[in-house]
Amino acid sequence: MNDTTTPTTAIPISNPNAPTQNDALNSTQDNTSLFSSSLISAEVSSRLPEGYSIRPLRRSDYNGGFLPTLKVLTTVGDISEEAFTTRYDFMATRNDTYYILVVCDENNTVVGTGAVVVERKFIHNLGMVGHIEDIAVAKNQQGKKLGLRIIQALDYVAEKVGCYKSILDCSEANEGFYVKCGFKRAGLEMAHYYEQSPSTS
Numbered sequence: 001m002n003d004t005t006t007p008t009t010a011i012p013i014s015n016p017n018a019p020t021q022n023d024a025l026n027s028t029q030d031n032t033s034l035f036s037s038s039l040i041s042a043e044v045s046s047r048l049p050e051g052y053s054i055r056p057l058r059r060s061d062y063n064g065g066f067l068p069t070l071k072v073l074t075t076v077g078d079i080s081e082e083a084f085t086t087r088y089d090f091m092a093t094r095n096d097t098y099y100i101l102v103v104c105d106e107n108n109t110v111v112g113t114g115a116v117v118v119e120r121k122f123i124h125n126l127g128m129v130g131h132i133e134d135i136a137v138a139k140n141q142q143g144k145k146l147g148l149r150i151i152q153a154l155d156y157v158a159e160k161v162g163c164y165k166s167i168l169d170c171s172e173a174n175e176g177f178y179v180k181c182g183f184k185r186a187g188l189e190m191a192h193y194y195e196q197s198p199s200t201s
Helices: 021-030 042-046 059-063 066-070 081-092 146-160 172-180
Strands: 053-056 098-104 110-120 128-137 165-167
Touching (some): 042 053, 053 146, 059 066, 059 081, 066 110, 098 146, 110 146, 146 165, 146 172
Parallel strands (some): 128 165
Antiparallel strands (some): 053 098, 098 110, 110 128
16 A cells, blocks of 8 residues: 655745854954954063963953953953943944054953044144053962053054054053053143033943
8 A cells, every 4th residue: 555645845944043144243343352463462472471371352342351461550440241342343343543442361251451542633743642541460370571561552553553653551560561551651641520420422
């Protein structure tokens, strides 16, 4: 007796936990650098401790130790991932102005960071100045010359993008360190702090 049953095509059961195209897109976006990695000095990279790396900030660094490292420097605040992403995306659309880099250890955890912000001027033939900011190294990583490498890397970025000088503020206690990095005293820092909370825009 012939079997006349029509074969059926198995319909795969969808896995609600399976990665989607949006997941893949978000993952790719999370690993996109804030600026071109071609601006990272190969010489500085070669002088890092074995297993360490230096690279531009990524969106995924929110969960990779970036904010805890900044807390070594000053108050950071309770920043949600959404707020972090909003600020990151703002900077990413101005990637010719904001250059934030990170140093990662053998586990790809952020253990150091620093930034150079490019100011465009009318003086000095439409010159540009690099403002070096927010140098921070995790407490358990100090003594490895990571701060020096961060400064050298930021100085390299500033020169490569066309700045005619880099400037920074520091305490008198840290002046000797920055002299070793090639900087010299050039004036006095003044500040006017405001009572209202910092803008989140």
